[in-house]
Amino acid sequence: MKKKPFIQVLLSVLLVAVILVGGTMAYLFATDSPLINTFKLAHVDTEIEEDPKGGTEADKEPYVTNTGSSPVYVRAKAVVVTQEGSPVAVSNEQVTFDYDTEGWTEKPDENGYYYYKQILQPRNSESDEFPRTSALFTGLKVDSTVSEDALFSVVVYHESVLAPSGEGVEWDITQAKAAFQKAESSETAAQS
Known part of the structure; x- marks a missing residue:
């Protein structure tokens, strides 16, 4: 009968460890710095x-x-x-x-x-x-x-x-007409 409480304690410790590791990983991924995309609109004049x-x-x-x-x-x-x-x-x-x-x-x-x-x-x-x-x-x-x-x-x-625009872009009559x-x-x- 002494084995049953030992297994319950061991399973409880493992469960707490999984929750702590999972929570820590979630926190680290959730607090990563945000990605900022900056866009500049085209201005044809x-x-x-x-x-x-x-x-x-x-x-x-x-x-x-x-x-x-x-x-x-x-x-x-x-x-x-x-x-x-x-x-x-x-x-x-x-x-x-x-x-x-x-x-x-x-x-x-x-x-x-x-x-x-x-x-x-x-x-x-x-x-x-x-x-x-x-x-x-x-x-x-x-x-x-x-x-x-x-x-x-x-x-x-x-x-x-x-x-x-960009490097290597060249004029082409077909592209211009399109x-x-x-x-x-x-x-x-x-x-x-």
Whole structure:
């Protein structure tokens, strides 16, 4: 009969030991330092700038500047707009632009956009200038069929979307077009 109380005491001690070890382990895991995830939202913001080469409107060179804090894909197009009061209409077919095919795609897409051939990075610090594309075009020629008293303007439209960032990420036309298509489909869905 003396064995039975001994076994009960031994089992009680083991039970207390398991509870103490389990409680200690739970405490150690529960009081571990928290993991903090910090996120920075993307900020896409670009602007058109014009650098005049000479004194006339035809001498201006349009650039796109990244004023946001995220890398972006950029596309742009030039559209000829007849001004009010012009005796004749002027169209894009009557104006030839000298596009920069080294910095921009050689041919426009189906909507008339040329794609900048690099990911336009944000500026590095407050002291640096904002990064910009090369000039979309460096000049234009008006067809001889356009009368001298025709009034028209050249409007440069541009769009930019978030591009991937990181080491080894390079510009790719397929990825750039896919990013713009995704943005367009998201905008269409939001309007519905």
